[in-house]
Amino acid sequence: MPVSIPPSKDIPPARRQSTDVSLDEIENIRFVAPKRKPTGLRWVAGLLLVAGIGSVGYWQRAWLGAQTGRVVGGVRSAIAQVNPARSAGEATAESEPSSSEPSILNSADDSDQTGAGDVAPADQLLNHRRYDVADEATLVPLTPDSEIRLKPAAKAAVTRMLEKARAEGVQLDLVSGFRTLDDQNYLYFDLKAERGESAQTRAEVSAPPGYSEHHTGYAVDFIDKSRPSTHLEESFEDTEAFKWLEANAAFFNFEMSFQRDNEAQVGYEPWHWRYVGNQESLELFYK
16 A cells, blocks of 8 residues: 655655655665765874884884893803803804805905915926025035035035045045026027927926026036046936945935936936035925
């Protein structure tokens, strides 16, 4: 049955088209809350709330981090008091990069490195070792009128050797001691060109400049004055002077530098001997 609803003065005239509403229409009416647009004040309040929550979270993280740092620091301090060596080792491990990881500071090829006592490739040339040239102020002449100069210890030993050998009827003498770079330059480069020898062939009898034991003032070349044809030749090994050296040189701290078993590397020089009777000479030739 239709229900008559009196007109309301709140309803605009344009919508007062009918005052007759059925019960079915009344039952189907749905009340929907009107949507309210957020005001400027509420929007600002929302932002402040979000910012406040974020600042609280940041403060909590900072506080927790500080507390954790205090705890870790306390533990490390306690370890350091109990075991200082372990603490120092852990600190070093933390400050240095792991050897298993690549490092810019350690990017060079390890194959270029040599251990203590090894002769680096850069200190060798044609199988000869590099030697510094001795300070000429530290050298003394073999005799007052001799041009052959040696280190004092080597000179004293050679003098005793010559005296003993001659006393036993052996005409042992020497023709070379200390050499400058200019001396070695002539013996290697000039004679090499004069004889048409290769660099390797020349190096078997004479070292390149800067690589000769003669630079040290501890090396000498012996001869047998009774056999001039054997001077600086392999045939020197057939002389009485060489035989005497083999039997007696070690008693004067002399040794042959380039023996026959070393021939494949440098060359056999039975006339070339070196003094190894003090710390300096020993380190020069063996270190």
